[in-house]
Amino acid sequence: MSARLASHLATLLKNKGINVDPEVDLRAHLVSHLGRRSWEESKMYPEDVSNSADKSSKTNEVLGVEILEAQNLEQQTVTNTVKGLAR
DSSP states (O other), rough: OHHHHHHHHHHHHHTTTTTOOOHHHHHHHHHHHHHHHHHHHHHHHHTTTTHHHHHSOOOOOOOHHHHHHTTOOOOOOHHHHHHHHTO
């Protein structure tokens, strides 16, 4: 993910009525990647991943947000951006 792409995505989201900071967008993609990793592991190793059926039925963004929220991190801005990307 580059700053150029983050800027482009921030523009696309702004056109949808969602105002984001391109730097926050960069961080939001890290959350999406976290969810993607969880999703892939649930598909590849269902016997080793708790709730694998539930995880494999969700999007990367939803899984990433759930992981962050479970950690009680102060990531509200990033979380809102990810939710905007998931629309």
